[in-house]
Amino acid sequence: MTTQLTPAPEDQRSRTSGLRRARMDDIPGLVPSKVRPTTHRPALLLAVGAAVLALVLRLALDVHVAAALAAAFVAYLLVVYAVYRALGGPRVALDQLMRALVYFAFVLAVVPLVSLLWTVVAQGAARAFDPDFLTQTMNGVTGLHDQQYAEGTGPFIGGAYHAIVGTLIITGLATVISVPIGMFTAIYLVEYGGTNRLSRWIRFLVDVMTGIPSIVAGLFAFALFVQIMGPRDAKMGIAGAVALCVLMIPTVVRNSEEMLRIVPNELREASLALGVPKWRTIAKVVLPTAASGLASGITLAIARIIGETAPLLVAIGYARGLNLNAFEGPMNTLAVYAYFMFTKPLSPAVAAPSVERAWAAALLLVLIVIALNLLARLVARLFAPKTGR
Amino acid sequence: MSKRIDVKDLDIYYGDFHAVKDVTMTIEPRSVTAFIGPSGCGKSTFLRTLNRMHEVIPGGRVDGEVLMDGENLYGRNVDPVDVRRQVGMVFQRPNPFPTMSIKENVLAGVRLNSRRLSSAAADELAEKALRGANLWNEVKDRLDKPGSGLSGGQQQRLCIARAIAIQPEVLLMDEPCSALDPISTLAIEDLINDLKADYTVVIVTHNMQQAARVSDRTGFFNLEATGRPGELVEFDTTQAIFNNPSQRATEDYISGRFG
Numbered sequence: 001m002t003t004q005l006t007p008a009p010e011d012q013r014s015r016t017s018g019l020r021r022a023r024m025d026d027i028p029g030l031v032p033s034k035v036r037p038t039t040h041r042p043a044l045l046l047a048v049g050a051a052v053l054a055l056v057l058r059l060a061l062d063v064h065v066a067a068a069l070a071a072a073f074v075a076y077l078l079v080v081y082a083v084y085r086a087l088g089g090p091r092v093a094l095d096q097l098m099r100a101l102v103y104f105a106f107v108l109a110v111v112p113l114v115s116l117l118w119t120v121v122a123q124g125a126a127r128a129f130d131p132d133f134l135t136q137t138m139n140g141v142t143g144l145h146d147q148q149y150a151e152g153t154g155p156f157i158g159g160a161y162h163a164i165v166g167t168l169i170i171t172g173l174a175t176v177i178s179v180p181i182g183m184f185t186a187i188y189l190v191e192y193g194g195t196n197r198l199s200r201w202i203r204f205l206v207d208v209m210t211g212i213p214s215i216v217a218g219l220f221a222f223a224l225f226v227q228i229m230g231p232r233d234a235k236m237g238i239a240g241a242v243a244l245c246v247l248m249i250p251t252v253v254r255n256s257e258e259m260l261r262i263v264p265n266e267l268r269e270a271s272l273a274l275g276v277p278k279w280r281t282i283a284k285v286v287l288p289t290a291a292s293g294l295a296s297g298i299t300l301a302i303a304r305i306i307g308e309t310a311p312l313l314v315a316i317g318y319a320r321g322l323n324l325n326a327f328e329g330p331m332n333t334l335a336v337y338a339y340f341m342f343t344k345p346l347s348p349a350v351a352a353p354s355v356e357r358a359w360a361a362a363l364l365l366v367l368i369v370i371a372l373n374l375l376a377r378l379v380a381r382l383f384a385p386k387t388g389r
Numbered sequence: 390m391s392k393r394i395d396v397k398d399l400d401i402y403y404g405d406f407h408a409v410k411d412v413t414m415t416i417e418p419r420s421v422t423a424f425i426g427p428s429g430c431g432k433s434t435f436l437r438t439l440n441r442m443h444e445v446i447p448g449g450r451v452d453g454e455v456l457m458d459g460e461n462l463y464g465r466n467v468d469p470v471d472v473r474r475q476v477g478m479v480f481q482r483p484n485p486f487p488t489m490s491i492k493e494n495v496l497a498g499v500r501l502n503s504r505r506l507s508s509a510a511a512d513e514l515a516e517k518a519l520r521g522a523n524l525w526n527e528v529k530d531r532l533d534k535p536g537s538g539l540s541g542g543q544q545q546r547l548c549i550a551r552a553i554a555i556q557p558e559v560l561l562m563d564e565p566c567s568a569l570d571p572i573s574t575l576a577i578e579d580l581i582n583d584l585k586a587d588y589t590v591v592i593v594t595h596n597m598q599q600a601a602r603v604s605d606r607t608g609f610f611n612l613e614a615t616g617r618p619g620e621l622v623e624f625d626t627t628q629a630i631f632n633n634p635s636q637r638a639t640e641d642y643i644s645g646r647f648g
Contacts, residue, residue, distance in 0.1 A: 194447060264484070266480060266482060266484040267484055267486060267487075268445075269442065269445060269480065269484070270480065270484045270485075270486070270548070270551075271486075271497070271501060272442065272445055272473060273440065273442055273473055273477065273478035273480075273552070274473065274474075274477070274497060274498035274501065274502075274551065274552070274555060275470050275471070275472075275473040275474030275475075275498065275502060275555060276470070276498070276501040276502060277470050280501055280502075281501070284501050285486060285488075285501070288488045289486070289487060289488055291488075383488075
């Protein structure tokens with residue numbers, strides 16, 4: 001570390017370092033590199049210098065932004081290494097170099113996320129919180145209305161109410177189907193199966209299922225419902241929910257399996273030794289102990305499927321109006337709604353209002369996912385093993 | 390409460406591995422029986438066969454008989470769950486349920502067995518069990534706090550309270566003090582002395598002074614070599630085992646001449 005060392009009392013310090021020196025000297029050929037205490041101040045100054053360099057490259061020499069940043073970063077790495085090598089020795093210099101690379105990787109990972117959130121909020125916020133948008137459907141809205149709105153002769157009409165409701169219904173159904181199947185599979189794998197042949201096969205198949213492309217899941221669900229309902233009536237909400245289940249079940253199984261596996265075996269034994277039957281031990285001891293992990297795993301699985309578009313395009317069709325019945329007729333979800341508004345604007349000549357709807361739907365979707373994550377944290381905290389004295 | 394256990398020609402296996410061979414002994418009611426011996430000699434395994442907990446480990450099975458007041462625990466119609474309700478167990482590391490409060494932990498055995506309990510009866514049972522485990526005075530003001538907030542020694546006494554709350558006939562203890570400091574150990578040993586008035590207590594320990602202090606009878610387990618099954622070398626009154634053992638191996642182990 002390069003933080004300022006507080007000097008230890010002189011006698012104690014020299015004694016310990018003397019001991020260490022003696023041991024190190026026993027290893028032939030080992031030359032310990034010298035480390036002198038340094039601070040972060042030169043690194044901060046250099047970082048400011050690099051930022052100035054990037055600005056100069058960009059503004060004065062008109063270099064492309066990315067090239068300017070890359071050049072400044074490389075220059076920073078070289079200079080920081082040289083400076084710290086002179087100040088504190090090679091180990092300190094390498095520490096600063098790695099520090100710079102790690103911060104760089106962190107920024108590289110965060111920039112797209114922030115940029116994405118910023119874009120969605122900037123483009124969608126205007127429309128997403130408009131009460132009309134939240135309560136209207138697209139029933140009866142045509143390109144003509146959009147043109148009138150663009151010309152300023154008509155109001156903005158047409159919303160995503162049906163898509164919001166559709167998202168909640170279809171995701172809810174998928175969750176209701178997937179969670180019991182996934183949880184019971186995980187319980188079998190951890191508590192009963194162990195490493196027997198059946199559970200090895202289940203694990204293998206679950207891994208295969210994890211890799212299924214979502215469009216294939218949609219085609220599977222559609223083909224299944226064509227078999228049952230015939231080709232004309234096959235598009236309905238439950239078909240979409242089944243398609244999402246194919247994607248969700250493996251995630252739930254894997255997450256739940258991990259969570260159940262980390263429940264200490266001692267708790268199972270304690271319960272069994274009290275004369276509690278195995279199924280009750282699982283229901284009353286293992287599951288409550290793992291509850292917080294299970295809840296957050298399930299929420300992550302929901303977040304994973306709530307934005308799915310491709311399988312739903314195939315399986316649920318596209319509804320312009322509100323359809324509360326998942327067992328009859330096409331439905332709509334926010335993801336599908338955003339996709340259609342963006343690729344097939346109501347009025348091809350005046351696409352702006354439709355694109356605005358697409359961004360608003362995207363923002364609503366992001367907000368729902370964030371709300372789910374917060375909910376998961378809350379649930380996890382409620383169920384978490386109690387601490388305190 | 391408290392019953393006598395007769396073990397006859399018991400062989401214990403894990404899959405193909407022969408863990409313990411040919412144990413025959415009688416465990417007297419209202420007494421403390423201790424098992425000593427080197428690690429891996431099968432004393433914990435043998436203890437677990439007394440309430441069929443070894444069956445929890447895949448492949449665990451036995452040959453022979455364990456009779457509790459004449460009734461074979463391994464009889465054809467015996468449910469292991471019933472056996473465990475009569476033979477309670479305390480483990481090496483304290484393991485209170487982390488999701489439950491102190492009181493819920495004590496009542497866990499009753500509640501998880503879905504027996505209905507009025508709240509007055511629950512309070513009474515919790516107090517009785519905690520008093521029985523010498524823990525009541527330390528926790529009576531914080532019964533609703535989590536059990537994991539107690540110290541290690543208190544947690545272990547909580548586990549003992551949990552085990553005696555279902556009023557077993559026999560109480561098995563698998564190195565109950567090995568994770569505890571000397572003061573907590575002393576508290577548990579005092580408790581074992583009290584428990585002997587009501588229960589048949591069987592304890593596995595690595596601490597020979599502890600065996601000498603708390604037990605009435607002692608069994609010495611040993612194994613000839615790694616990979617060979619463990620066996621009961623000698624079983625006698627604690628007095629005899631520690632003062633005048635009849636087997637050379639016992640004497641060597643007790644006096645520290647082993648290996």
